[in-house]
Amino acid sequence: MQTIPGPRAKEIARRDRIAARVRSVAPSGIRRFFDLIQTMDGVISLGVGEPDFTTPWHIREAAIYSIERGYTMYTSNYGLIELRRLIAEHLIRRYGVDYDPRDEIMVTFGVSEGLDLAMRAILDPGDEVLVPDPGYVSYAPCVTFTGGVVRAVPTLADNGFRPHPADFAQRVNDRTKAVLVGYPNNPTGAAPDRETLSQIAKIVAERDLIAISDEIYDRLIYGREHVCFASLPEMRDRTILLGGFSKAYAMTGWRVGYVAAPRDLMDGMLKIHQYTALCAPITSQMAAIEALKNGEAAVEDMVEEYNRRRRVIVKGLNDAGLSCHEPEGAFYAFPSTAATNLSDEEFAEQLLLEERVAVVPGSAFGECGRNHVRCCYATSLAQIEEALRRIDRFVKRKRQG
Ligand SMILES: Cc1ncc(COP(=O)(O)O)c(C=O)c1O
Missing domain, CATH: 3.90.1150.10 (Aspartate Aminotransferase, domain 1)
Incomplete structure (x- = not known):
């Protein structure tokens, strides 16, 4: 020996x-x-x-007031129903995509937790995820931590770092489980048009994949529409939509975001969230309610x-x-x-x-x-x-x- x-x-x-x-x-x-x-x-x-x-003062004030009134306890694992209703209203009003606030929306510790839950809920070891490169630093590690495999999809400066759908299609194989889309993109600022995203959606549907769409920057878009991936044809029931408050409302430290997904996918994510996080902090949820109610200006x-x-x-x-x-x-x-x-x-x-x-x-x-x-x-x-x-x-x- x-x-x-x-x-x-x-x-x-x-x-x-x-x-x-x-x-x-x-x-x-x-x-x-x-x-x-x-x-x-x-x-x-x-x-x-x-x-x-x-964070705008009226949002901070609503959170402080909630503490004064004694809101210091756990919430439902899904989050406060009032907040989930407001998120559902936001998604239908802005993007025409309809989720049941009772069991298709869950409040999370920011998009960060949503991303982790999505990967852990759907990936078995060896399953592949297509991830545009460059992309947000957490995408690839969240896949790897589950035992999944990242398949990078290159995006290049000469196309403003917008993806070419053919580059996704080429990389799909029998082990591909999901496609991550994250637009507007960190670090490139790219926001592909509806046509490009629709072509990626077509690949998702044809190859029976799941889309994980990180739309944390949905409100930070300049002179064009934000295309919500779940609103594209056949995508609502194939997409895990991640949204948040950190960027649009300047609320990074509150650690609050949400996941919207069809029931079966939500059940998987809820199970993990239930055992590992319980619920997002109630004060932050109270602040998020105020953000959605009165934060538009x-x-x-x-x-x-x-x-x-x-x-x-x-x-x-x-x-x-x-x-x-x-x-x-x-x-x-x-x-x-x-x-x-x-x-x-x-x-x-x-x-x-x-x-x-x-x-x-x-x-x-x-x-x-x-x-x-x-x-x-x-x-x-x-x-x-x-x-x-x-x-x-x-x-x-x-x-x-
Ligand atoms: C693309 C992207 N997704 C997710 C996050 C994390 O967001 P949250 O603060 O909601 O966890 C960030 C933060 O920089 C980001 O840029």
Whole structure:
């Protein structure tokens, strides 16, 4: 029998305490940058994907008042029925898609929990999920944690990172269980039109798949309609729709979102949620009720402001020589670093150290994000303008040198 020297044996034993599928996932590529930023002064952050607005006061006040009235207990596993009714009304009013608030809508700890529940409820080990690349950092890990397999579907800058339906069709095989669609997209801001999404929906129907549609940015869309995937022909009963409050209402810290899905899929997700989370926090649910009842004006104001910033940042990045497609939704610009001859990681690191502007390397979001950086414009116009001056100086220097 082979003997392993002491310290190495210990190392192996330690390593094996964590399951192989968890070990196989690399830590978030964004974290290293945020750790570095914490140690520096005067940094303008275009890094974190979080609104710079505070939750509108009337929403905070409703939550405070609910605590004063003694609402401090568990709710139904599905969430407060009043909130579920409001979510159902929102979905039918905006997108014409009809869910029964009694058992087809569940309130979750943000879209993050919804995503995890969706994957755990539908995937057996070895099942494949098509995931557009680049995409939100949690998509692939949530698949891997269940024992599922990610099949990346490339999306490219020359098409504004919108997907080509044929690229999905090509990758479907007998093990494919689901397709993840996440539009408007983080990190690219892409929001494909109805025709493109309908073609993807057709593949879902023909190949008998499930669609998981992350629509957390549904309200942050500029000059075009948001297409709710579940509203496309035959998709309502094939889609797990994930929605949230974090972005549109500036409520990231409240940890509240929802899942809408046909009953059989909901039953699977509810079972996991029931045993692992019980219910979303009641105070946050109270706040979400107020957001849906009276938050529309605030959403519209914030969207208008994001749109103004979007135009400034996209023009500024292109003027600086960083080719940047026009993002159609969310609050991210995703320029190429090619003009500087730097990789995305080199670009982000040097820009941070030399000019104190934080952006996120595109490769954190998948292979197709390589040589791009994500610049979040959910920060004030004054900060964006100063960041652009610094980026311009940085690019000029790199081009000369
Ligand atoms: C595309 C996408 N989905 C989900 C989330 C997580 O949202 P929540 O705060 O609702 O958990 C984020 C957060 O950045 C996101 O960008």
